[in-house]
Amino acid sequence: DIKGTWPLANGVEIPYLGLGVWQAEDGAEVVQAVKWALEAGYRHIDTAAVYKNEAGVGQGIRESGVPREEVFVTSKVWNTDQGYDSTLRAFDESMRLLELDVLDLYLIHWPVPGKYKETWRALEQLYADGRVRAIGVSNFLQHHLEDLLPDAQVKPMVDQLEFHPWLVQPGLQAYCRQHGIQYQAWSPLMQGKVFEQDVVNDLAAKYGKSPAQILVRWDLQRGVVTIPKSVKRAHIISNAAVFDFELTADELAYIDSLDRHERLGPDPDVFPK
Numbered sequence: 001d002i003k004g005t006w007p008l009a010n011g012v013e014i015p016y017l018g019l020g021v022w023q024a025e026d027g028a029e030v031v032q033a034v035k036w037a038l039e040a041g042y043r044h045i046d047t048a049a050v051y052k053n054e055a056g057v058g059q060g061i062r063e064s065g066v067p068r069e070e071v072f073v074t075s076k077v078w079n080t081d082q083g084y085d086s087t088l089r090a091f092d093e094s095m096r097l098l099e100l101d102v103l104d105l106y107l108i109h110w111p112v113p114g115k116y117k118e119t120w121r122a123l124e125q126l127y128a129d130g131r132v133r134a135i136g137v138s139n140f141l142q143h144h145l146e147d148l149l150p151d152a153q154v155k156p157m158v159d160q161l162e163f164h165p166w167l168v169q170p171g172l173q174a175y176c177r178q179h180g181i182q183y184q185a186w187s188p189l190m191q192g193k194v195f196e197q198d199v200v201n202d203l204a205a206k207y208g209k210s211p212a213q214i215l216v217r218w219d220l221q222r223g224v225v226t227i228p229k230s231v232k233r234a235h236i237i238s239n240a241a242v243f244d245f246e247l248t249a250d251e252l253a254y255i256d257s258l259d260r261h262e263r264l265g266p267d268p269d270v271f272p273k
């Protein structure tokens, strides 16, 4: 169900369905979205320093009345803060805004060349100090992971990547599985383009579900943690109503086959410089 979890490599349980809040405005908009999500049963919120809404996320969690320890909160260190000392400072600032003592998951937002290993050392320190329950990366391709892993004391527990029917990256999925790195999807609804996919629309009609629900369901059946974004109450509720139907193996494969190796967001090898 919506509160269901999968274990990360260190045994910490991550709710496999969460709310993304990129481009949700700090203040009323994000506070309300977080409260609606928690009321609907979500137990996982994905924010980042660069989203500039950590304060509202923290406020929404407190106002929801859901006990802090039941909510899995992720934030991310932004590119310009990478490096050992600056990451530790950025973490403190995120925690000050969120008004939390312990974070559930802290990610390196992008693999900034020449910086991400020092940044990873800082995450390992925060993890050793008990300030964060799990640490991971985002937008790391296989070559970034191959470069990082030999120097890592602690392996990343999560890699959060662009993932939808146009960008499936089966090789990277397999590599992550092999190394105990949980694959997590960003832009799972193709930033709205999901509604242009005939195959997805056909499946939606077959099951009496929305196209968004078809993709959230595809993520979960593929073992991918997913964080669809909306600030609209009806969409927040419906995006998570995916536990009353099941896609067949053929249908999952059919969605996989829509892969165009096409990104909606930046290429981790080009951005950032």
Ligand code: NAD
Pocket (backbone or CB within 6 Å): 019, 020, 021, 022, 023, 046, 047, 109, 138, 139, 160, 161, 185, 186, 187, 188, 189, 190, 191, 192, 210, 212, 227, 228, 229, 230, 235, 236, 238, 239, 265
């Ligand atoms: P998304 O694919 O989740 O799409 C969100 C958009 O789809 C919304 O703005 C809304 O317009 C539309 N939508 C949502 N539900 C709908 C529904 N039921 N019906 C119709 N339209 C609907 O896009 P996203 O926000 O880019 O990605 C999700 C989350 O992933 C972000 O909020 C953020 O938390 C995270 N993210 C992380 C990175 C990263 O670099 N790590 C990058 C982008 C996003």
